[in-house]
Amino acid sequence: MSLQKAGYEQGPIRPPSEAGSLLVRLTRNCPWNRCLFCPVYKGEKFGRRSLEDISKDIKNIAFAAGQIRALSLSSGYDGKINRQTLALIQSEHPALFQLAFWLFRGGENVFLQDGDSLLLPVPQLKKILNLLKTEFPSVKRITSYARSRTLTRRSVEELVILKNAGLTRIHVGMESGNDEVLAYMKKGATSAQHIEAGVKVKAAGLSLSEYVIPGLGGKTLWHEHAVDSAVVLNKINPDFIRLRTLAVPPGCPLYSKVVSGEFILLDDDGVARELALFIETLEGIDSYIYSDHILNLFEDLAGKLPDDKADMLGIINSYFSMTPKERELYRLGRRAGYFRTLADLNNKTLCSPVEQLYSSLKEKGISVDSYIRENMLRFI
Ligand code: SF4
Known part of the structure; x- marks a missing residue:
């Protein structure tokens, strides 16, 4: 069965807590875009997407979701988006995997992109919300910046x-x-x-x-x-x-x-x-x-x-x-991606590569702080 890729637009960011949410783009970039600390939309122009385009996106997503369910049905999985359906989508239709994974997780959460959707007129937002609820009755949470x-x-x-x-x-x-x-x-x-x-x-x-x-x-x-x-x-x-x-x-x-x-x-x-x-x-x-x-x-x-x-x-x-050296080790382990909590300092498996990194930085004369500063930029 050949499936069509869902044609819909996505913006660059969403809050960490919306990692598993379906992303529906209502506006492009940020209408303010002047905050000194924010690199996200610099150089990009703000734009409101038309109701027609947004509705088309939502309908395209719903169509693609229908195709995924139909594939599940024809493959003997009852139309359910289970692990087998996911594996099938991943190997044969990778472009639809993100959407299939959202359906697999219950299809409950939607995030409206980009930086300030609430500046759209209320009647327009209401129509978009209504359409989302109609096309995806499973949706329980819709959020926005x-x-x-x-x-x-x-x-x-x-x-x-x-x-x-x-x-x-x-x-x-x-x-x-x-x-x-x-x-x-x-x-x-x-x-x-x-x-x-x-x-x-x-x-x-x-x-x-x-x-x-x-x-x-x-x-x-x-x-x-x-x-x-x-x-x-x-x-x-x-x-x-x-x-x-x-x-x-x-x-x-x-x-x-x-x-x-x-x-x-x-x-x-x-x-x-x-x-x-x-x-x-x-x-x-x-x-x-x-x-x-x-x-x-x-x-x-x-x-x-x-x-x-x-x-x-x-x-x-x-x-x-903690001692200054323990604090330095913890900071290094956290920013190098090994540690999540202070207790990880006592975990030998996690701590050993951090100690090696610490020694190698000292040998090369690189300060832990400058290494950390560089590493933090990877996560922006
Ligand atoms: S996206 Fe938010 S933080 Fe960035 S410039 Fe716009 S208002 Fe400021």
């Missing part, structure tokens, strides 16, 4: 309309709650706008993920960045607080400020200290914290507030109770 400034222009009533049409979660790049950091980084939103936007999303009954960038205040504003970010989140009480540590690749405007010495990056110990202050200052909220990005020093710095606050702070305290 939105800028705080865009959300401040939406009424709670409009957000409720979108929720009733199937939108379930908004991901907001808050990055910082400190106005000096936000202005310097050209985020295009103030702390007051972050709060207004977040409170509206929650009032509409939508789930809310807020992203914070540890390290974004640099050496000068790390304290203010930690405290004010927590204070803003205390006023929003988002469902999720997600951490993504600052890394500065050559493609982003912040890079030249780092090279010139205008912006001084925090080292890992500085970021860990900042994180401890940030978590200590989070109060009166019941958000989940996730550290689900490879750039973060502690992958297991996660839990629900307020119950897991002490355990999360305990991870950072354990890090600082």
